[in-house]
Amino acid sequence: MYYYTAFGLNIHSEILLPELAEGDRSAAAAIHIQKGALELPRLKKTQIYRRGIRASFGKDEHDALYLDWAGIASFKAIQGHTLIVESHTTEADLISLFTVSEALGLVLFQKGYFLLHASSVAIGDEAWCFMGNPGAGKSSTAAAFIKAGCRLLSDDLTAITFDEDGLPVVIPAYPQLKIWDRTVAGLGYNEDELEPVSEGVNKYSYKPKSGFLHKSVPLKKAFFLHKARNRHAWQYLNASEIPTELLRNFPLPIDLLDADKLKAHFMQSFQCAKSAEMIRKRRPEGFSNLENWVEDCIREQLIAG
Numbered sequence: 001m002y003y004y005t006a007f008g009l010n011i012h013s014e015i016l017l018p019e020l021a022e023g024d025r026s027a028a029a030a031i032h033i034q035k036g037a038l039e040l041p042r043l044k045k046t047q048i049y050r051r052g053i054r055a056s057f058g059k060d061e062h063d064a065l066y067l068d069w070a071g072i073a074s075f076k077a078i079q080g081h082t083l084i085v086e087s088h089t090t091e092a093d094l095i096s097l098f099t100v101s102e103a104l105g106l107v108l109f110q111k112g113y114f115l116l117h118a119s120s121v122a123i124g125d126e127a128w129c130f131m132g133n134p135g136a137g138k139s140s141t142a143a144a145f146i147k148a149g150c151r152l153l154s155d156d157l158t159a160i161t162f163d164e165d166g167l168p169v170v171i172p173a174y175p176q177l178k179i180w181d182r183t184v185a186g187l188g189y190n191e192d193e194l195e196p197v198s199e200g201v202n203k204y205s206y207k208p209k210s211g212f213l214h215k216s217v218p219l220k221k222a223f224f225l226h227k228a229r230n231r232h233a234w235q236y237l238n239a240s241e242i243p244t245e246l247l248r249n250f251p252l253p254i255d256l257l258d259a260d261k262l263k264a265h266f267m268q269s270f271q272c273a274k275s276a277e278m279i280r281k282r283r284p285e286g287f288s289n290l291e292n293w294v295e296d297c298i299r300e301q302l303i304a305g
Contacts, residue, residue, distance in 0.1 A: 073087050
């Protein structure tokens with residue numbers, strides 16, 4: 001058995017998950033990850049791809065949730081406390097990669113977390129999230145902030161809960177950020193301090209050596225990144241746009257959001273907007289411009305603080 005902590009939860013796992021932070025073996029488990037054979041219900045293709053493989057999703061009569069990646073693994077999430085994994089490959093790093101992504105996200109969804117397909121960092125005592133279509137620059141932007149001294153909160157799955165005043169806080173995920181090779185070169189990361197994510201994918205894994213936060217951080221800014229020259233370089237979202245934009249960045253199968261869940265998602269979107277600025281931003285062209293923008297942001301935040 002392996003013992004981890006992620007998303008503010010103690011996890012006991014029968015599967016090695018090196019991405020996660022080491023946990024307290026004496027603490028009660030909030031999530032159990034187990035090996036097992038699965039009988040899949042009827043599945044439907046999703047909008048989710050990982051390593052070029054399209055995921056399929058299903059739900060059974062007991063409301064257990066299923067994700068299946070052909071040739072990799074099948075997953076079953078049960079009532080927010082158990083994730084069962086059936087492996088279809090012997091490559092342990094792939095099983096881990098797929099387990100700690102959308103599969104673990106299913107359990108977080110069952111627990112009621114508000115989830116975004118976003119990279120997040122802590123700038124002082126504020127959490128900033130970066131969203132956008134594939135290639136918009138989420139991880140590159142996060143990597144630039146981290147290189148400038150900010151702390152990593154999450155890679156591509158950001159989990160949000162709400163405090164006693166109903167304000168959004170980001171729950172740190174685990175100490176890993178996946179960075180494209182061109183970003184590594186463009187931002188001047190030292191490849192000797194990084195690890196290849198997996199064979200055949202041009203990404204590296206950055207793992208903070210120390211100081212990874214495990215306490216929640218108030219959400220203060222959410223950026224929706226784009227590269228379109230015919231759109232505003234900087235634009236605040238109006239109230240009517242916010243729930244739709246956040247829905248576009250829901251990281252799990254959209255079929256999860258039935259009428260009641262969709263209503264809850266919209267209400268939580270407005271809760272996020274109460275204390276966090278929602279900004280549509282064109283990503284700076286070139287890594288030097290990105291780093292200049294990051295330096296300006298940090299300087300302004302420090303002055304405001």
